[in-house]
Amino acid sequence: MAWNFDDNRPIYSQLVEILETKIVSGEYQPGAKLPSVRELAITAAVNPNTMQRAFSELEREGLVNTNRTSGRTVTEDPNMLRQVRSQLARGHVDYFFKKMKELGYTNQEITSLANEAASKEDNQ
Amino acid sequence: MAWNFDDNRPIYSQLVEILETKIVSGEYQPGAKLPSVRELAITAAVNPNTMQRAFSELEREGLVNTNRTSGRTVTEDPNMLRQVRSQLARGHVDYFFKKMKELGYTNQEITSLANEAASKEDNQ
DNA sequence: ATTATTGTATTAGTAGCTTAATACAGTAAT
DNA sequence: ATTACTGTATTAAGCTACTAATACAATAAT
Numbered sequence: 006m007a008w009n010f011d012d013n014r015p016i017y018s019q020l021v022e023i024l025e026t027k028i029v030s031g032e033y034q035p036g037a038k039l040p041s042v043r044e045l046a047i048t049a050a051v052n053p054n055t056m057q058r059a060f061s062e063l064e065r066e067g068l069v070n071t072n073r074t075s076g077r078t079v080t081e082d083p084n085m086l087r088q089v090r091s092q093l094a095r096g097h098v099d100y101f102f103k104k105m106k107e108l109g110y111t112n113q114e115i116t117s118l119a120n121e122a123a124s125k126e127d128n129q
Numbered sequence: 130m131a132w133n134f135d136d137n138r139p140i141y142s143q144l145v146e147i148l149e150t151k152i153v154s155g156e157y158q159p160g161a162k163l164p165s166v167r168e169l170a171i172t173a174a175v176n177p178n179t180m181q182r183a184f185s186e187l188e189r190e191g192l193v194n195t196n197r198t199s200g201r202t203v204t205e206d207p208n209m210l211r212q213v214r215s216q217l218a219r220g221h222v223d224y225f226f227k228k229m230k231e232l233g234y235t236n237q238e239i240t241s242l243a244n245e246a247a248s249k250e251d252n253q
Numbered sequence: 254a255t256t257a258t259t260g261t262a263t264t265a266g267t268a269g270c271t272t273a274a275t276a277c278a279g280t281a282a283t
Numbered sequence: 284a285t286t287a288c289t290g291t292a293t294t295a296a297g298c299t300a301c302t303a304a305t306a307c308a309a310t311a312a313t
Contacts, residue, residue: 006231013138015300030233041259052302057261074259074310094232098246101225107130108218109154112247119243122222123236139270165289176272181291198280198289 006032008049016051020059028068028079029090036081039069130156132173140175144183152192152203153214160205163193 006027010019027033039045042060046053060077063069067085069077080086105115130151134143151157163169166184170177184201187193191209193201204210229239 013142015137017300018137026231030231042261043258054262054303055301058300060260071260072310073261074308076259090232094229094234094242097225097228097232098242101221101243102246104221105218107150107154108214108221110218116240116244116247118218118222119225120240122226123240141270166291167288178273178292179271182270184290195290196280197291198278200289 006030017055017058017062020049020051020056021062024059024063025066025068025089025093028063029086029093033079035079035083035086037079039077039079041076130154141179141182141186144173144175144180145186148183148187149190149192149213149217152187153210153217157203159203159207159210161203163201163203165200 006023008023010016024033033039040048042056043053046056049056060069060071064071064077066089067082068080068089070080071077102112102115105118110118130147132147134140148157157163164172166180167177170180173180184193184195188195188201190213191206192204192213194204195201226236226239229242234242
């Protein structure tokens with residue numbers, strides 16, 4: 006997953022979303038040590054303060070644990086990981102339907118488009 | 130469709146999205162006269178300058194026509210309306226799949242969730 | 254013990270978004 | 284002709300996000 010940002014949203018909140026996704030999808034394994042704030046800031050090409058701000062949010066959610074001098078680790082609680090993953094997915098589904106209905110699409114048309122898109126893309 | 134904004138994106142760009150949706154979904158009919166900038170600014174509870182900025186974008190896209198002293202009208206070109214509607218829908222579908230795959234969902238899981246959501250919501 | 258690395262905090266400057274308050278020119282309505 | 288309404292432009296102020304440049308305390312590594 007790439008570190009691409011769109012200009013229309015604050016970077017720190019996009020960082021939160023990206024880091025959450027990397028964690029719950031397993032790209033960062035449960036219990037694994039995360040790169041340091043400075044290191045990740047370089048990787049993502051953002052200011053360390055901005056990365057720090059994103060991590061404050063992840064810390065608040067409980068997805069990461071912080072040891073002041075030895076760095077951060079991903080939570081090892083599998084229930085939390087599953088739950089956050091489901092929440093994020095649910096949010097995407099709801100948002101998708103909300104937007105499509107605003108455009109005037111019916112449930113049937115929406116699922117047809119989804120099935121069509123799934124069959125056209127690379128499998129898995 | 131309501132005039133609700135989230136804090137994480139510029140209001141003018143959210144206005145563009147809302148106005149586009151109202152137009153291509155038919156809430157604002159083809160050829161119809163639109164409320165004035167000042168009037169819409171009051172309705173949406175934003176500054177007239179912000180609403181003006183949004184309309185500049187719609188004007189640039191060709192979705193509305195501007196008569197300097199008599200106001201704005203929705204385009205009467207049905208092809209343009211259909212095309213923009215499809216573009217917006219396609220964007221939502223693509224974004225939905227992109228985000229779900231980042232979370233580690235397969236095509237099959239994605240379409241299952243979509244079908245499930247469609248059957249649970251109010252029909253149509 | 255010394256060094257390097259960790260998270261964290263602070264201060265300053267820049268840029269963009271939004272609001273506010275006007276103002277102007279053209280036209281429709283009266 | 285006067286009035287009201289149209290889109291449009293300008294200037295100023297306030298706020299937030301972001302970057303930059305440091306600094307400090309705690310700990311791991313040497």
